[in-house]
Amino acid sequence: MDLYITSYCLVRDNRVVVNDRLVFYQENILKFADFIKAVYQQGQINYPKFYKMDAISKLGFVAAELVLKETSTEGLDSGAIGVVLSNASSSLVTDIAHNETIKDRNGYFPSPSVFVYTLPNIVIGEICIKNHFKGENVFLISESFNARLLHDYVGELFENGRVDACLCGWTELNGDIFNAMTVWVTRAGFTNSEAGQSYRPLLFSAENMNVIMSHN
Amino acid sequence: MKPVYILNDNIITSLGFTTAENMAAIERGVIGIREVTDPGLYPSPVQLSLVDTKRLNARFSEILSALHKPLPVDSFTRLEKFMILSVYDALENQPVKPGDPATLFVISTTKGNINLLENRYKTLFNHKRIYLWELGRTIQHFFGFANTPVIISNACVSGVVAVMTASRYLQSGAFDHAIVTGGDIASEFVISGFQSFQALSPVPCKPFDLNRTGLSLGEGCGTMLLSVNPGSSPEPRxxxxxxxxxxxxxxxxxxxxxxxxxxxxxxxxxxxxxxxxxxxxxxxxxxxxxxxxxxxxxxxxxxxxxxxxxxxxxxxxxxxxxxxxxxxxxxxxxxxxxxxxxxxxxxxxxxxxxxxxxxxxxxxxxxxxxxxxxxxxxxxxxxxxxxxxx
Amino acid sequence: MEELIEKLKKEVIAQLNLEEITPEDINPDASLFGEGLGLDSIDALELIVLLEKNYGIKIEDPKDGKKIFHSIRTMAEYITEHQK
Missing domain, CATH: 3.40.47.10 (Thiolase/Chalcone synthase)
Known part of the structure; x- marks a missing residue:
């Protein structure tokens, strides 16, 4: 079965690339919080819950929204849209934030809105809530970006008719170092014609995901 | 699609260190949740189901000698001990070899070695040990698994998803066998978080009961050995x-x-x-x-x-x-x-x-x-x- | 009371990360949940933490939260009554 990457998004350092187009660039490297806020605002995503998310969810959410802007989910059953994401550091940045709230016995105020984000799959929940995706979903951990793992997992979902479309990618944040890559995968025929973009779909393969990831 | 069979399994919880021990306790109606007073886990008493630490270390030390690994018991974290003991037990007398490239290894955990964020453990282990992939690598190297583990961290469904994932890989023909292990420890991190959600029950939890007021946290580990070859599977399969x-x-x-x-x-x-x-x-x-x-x-x-x-x-x-x-x-x-x-x-x-x-x-x-x-x-x-x- | 209300507005905005909302946007009598500010169950728990952290007031039964956190004014009234 032929599957295609009909759009992709890269978020890293000081820039954002969507379908080979540089859509955001800052000369100076910003702190992650300022950077992602600037990308969110420029992307006109308009979703106030964004501000309540932890850093890793903001990263994954923005990378997902920018891919989804380039594609149409019309005609797809919400239960047949999957989300498969991965990273290396799980929710470590937020784990450390939660840990700070319980370090001191005299200032012991664990915060539910921090704690809830100490799971890597919460970003999947945020993406699903915004877009009403209800299909297969999983968060995988690997030491570094593993295109083969993602490809095989997602490929199986299509192969056995579990999904008709899937958001797939890597959303890594550790300290102020971050790197996100999302791709929208569909069967042949479900291309991004409606968005009217000139991007030519790539075959969904581990090799092509590595090519996208190594984009400069 | 190929059928996938369960060849063997292991459970480690407050109720025991094998599936048989755990199920015998459950059949007798033993409850493993009790009030624990340990300022290292929470400032006030809290209902928890904890694995017996003395027995854990004793059994772990036996395994180290049995495998001729001259390592101190405490060169492994609590969760690593759970997982190693559990995998070891599930593999015992089984035809599946970890070093076989046809053996897939899948891990399920939500927080891994999260206690390493605490000051009392921070200096005892390499800082990398906090990463779930490093936890995976530690277990992989201990047994000499041929394949890097697939690690699932998907909140409270992780364990079911890990078995599902292994089963899908086996059905697709990519592997013949799979070891699936999943574990988490009781930690101040998790207890304080659920407490902030006001989600913890003041008595042992009462699922589906009218008077239920929340959950009780526990720790433990489980391992399933799966194979497309039912050979050594006990009857009924x-x-x-x-x-x-x-x-x-x-x-x-x-x-x-x-x-x-x-x-x-x-x-x-x-x-x-x-x-x-x-x-x-x-x-x-x-x-x-x-x-x-x-x-x-x-x-x-x-x-x-x-x-x-x-x-x-x-x-x-x-x-x-x-x-x-x-x-x-x-x-x-x-x-x-x-x-x-x-x-x-x-x-x-x-x-x-x-x-x-x-x-x-x-x-x-x-x-x-x-x-x-x-x-x-x-x-x-x-x-x-x-x-x-x- | 009015001083406390203004202080509370700022604290609620900070604690709940209501980035696009200013203290002027919050009507002290408007409902915080549902139609008002649209807060959810996690926000309710977060407000319990706020009362304990900033005012030393512990709410034992989360069900009481409904009344206490109805609006900024009901919060301010509760604080005035219960602060030692």
């Missing part, structure tokens, strides 16, 4: 017949109001196995004992038309063991399948969910051939898996 995940797309911590998404996962799992809804004859539920979770699960069961099917939650025995839960509860449910003995849902006295589901108030001897295991978690995730007796 149990296979994995279908599985699915869905997302509520509703709220990051609160479950669905309707249960429709969990119901959909249950339907899909059954359909994959070629079963009709009416063929389900036992449901091993998630049953955390938080008011909203149990309510949602009861609605999902009703939506599937399974009100008459016996249901239990094992969390009244060993608490909510997070990344281990889906595995150890699956193994316990498989034990029911093998022995035709369904276990009482501990903590349950008075029906307290909106849909009149059939909670097991007593142990029940019943001929059953299929079990539907479900789980739901933060992030809106749901998972369902079918275990079937040939």
């Amino acid at each position: 149990i296979r994995i017949a279908g599985a699915a995940t869905t997302n509520d797309a509703n709220h990051i911590s609160g479950p669905s109001r309707t249960g429709a998404e969990l119901a959909e996962a249950m339907r899909r799992a059954l359909a994959e196995g070629g079963f009709s809804l009416s063929e389900a004859d036992y449901i091993s539920a998630h049953g955390t004992a938080t008011p909203f979770n149990d309510e949602m699960e009861s609605k999902a069961i009703e939506l599937c038309g399974l009100l008459a099917v016996p249901v239990n939650s094992f969390k009244g025995y060993w608490g909510h063991t997070l990344g281990a839960a889906g595995l150890i509860e699956s193994i316990a449910a498989v034990s029911s399948l093998r022995n035709n003995l369904l276990y009482r849902s501990a903590g349950f006295d008075t029906p307290g969910v909106p849909s009149p589901i059939s909670i097991l108030a007593q142990n029940l001897r019943k001929e059953i051939s299929m079990c539907l295991k479900t789980a739901s978690g933060f992030g809106g995730c749901n998972a369902a898996i079918i275990y079937h007796k040939n």
Whole structure:
């Protein structure tokens, strides 16, 4: 079965690339919080819950929204849209934030809105809530970006008719170092014609995901 | 698709270090949750199900000698000890070799070595040990697994998803065998977090009961050895017949109001196995004992038309063991399948969910051939898996 | 009371990360949940933490939260009554 990457998004350092187009660039490297806020605002995503998310969810959410802007989910059953994401550091940045709230016995105020984000799959929940995706979903951990793992997992979902479309990618944040890559995968025929973009779909393969990831 | 069989398994919890020990305790109605006063875990007393540390270290040291590994017991974290002991037990006298490239290794955990963030442990281990992939590598190297583990960290459905993932890889023909292990420890990190959610019960948790007020946290580990070759599988043979995940797309911590998404996962799992809804004859539920979770699960069961099917939650025995839960509860449910003995849902006295589901108030001897295991978690995730007796 | 209300508005905005909302946007009598500010169950728990952290007031039964956190004014009234 032929599957295609009909759009992709890269978020890293000081820039954002969507379908080979540089859509955001800052000369100076910003702190992650300022950077992602600037990308969110420029992307006109308009979703106030964004501000309540932890850093890793903001990263994954923005990378997902920018891919989804380039594609149409019309005609797809919400239960047949999957989300498969991965990273290396799980929710470590937020784990450390939660840990700070319980370090001191005299200032012991664990915060539910921090704690809830100490799971890597919460970003999947945020993406699903915004877009009403209800299909297969999983968060995988690997030491570094593993295109083969993602490809095989997602490929199986299509192969056995579990999904008709899937958001797939890597959303890594550790300290102020971050790197996100999302791709929208569909069967042949479900291309991004409606968005009217000139991007030519790539075959969904581990090799092509590595090519996208190594984009400069 | 190739059938995938369960060759062997292990459970480590407060109730014991093997599946047999755990199931014998559950059959007798032993509750492993108790009030624990340990300022290292929480400033005030809290209900927990804890693994016996003395026995853990003694058994671990035996394994190190048996494997001729001259390493200090404390060169491994608590969770690593759980996982190594559990995998070791599940592999004992089995034909599956870790070093075989056809053996897949899958790990399920939510927080891994999260206690290494605490000052008292920070200096004892390399800082990398906090990463889940490093936890995976540690276990991989200990046994000499040929393959880098696939690591699932998907909140409270992780264990079910890990078994599902292994099963899908095996069905596709990519591997012949799989070791699936899942574990989490009780930590100040997790206890304080659930306490901030006001989600912890002041008494051992009471899933599906009218007077339930929240969950009890537990720790533990479970391991399943899967194979496409039923060779050494004990009779009756149990296979994995279908599985699915869905997302509520509703709220990051609160479950669905309707249960429709969990119901959909249950339907899909059954359909994959070629079963009709009416063929389900036992449901091993998630049953955390938080008011909203149990309510949602009861609605999902009703939506599937399974009100008459016996249901239990094992969390009244060993608490909510997070990344281990889906595995150890699956193994316990498989034990029911093998022995035709369904276990009482501990903590349950008075029906307290909106849909009149059939909670097991007593142990029940019943001929059953299929079990539907479900789980739901933060992030809106749901998972369902079918275990079937040939 | 009015001083406390203004202080509370700022604290609620900070604690709940209501980035696009200013103190002027919040009507002290408007409902915080549902239609008002649209807060959810996690926000409710977060407000319990706020009362304990900033005012030393512990709410034992989360069900009481409904009344206490109805609006900024009901919060201010509760604080005035219960602060030692």
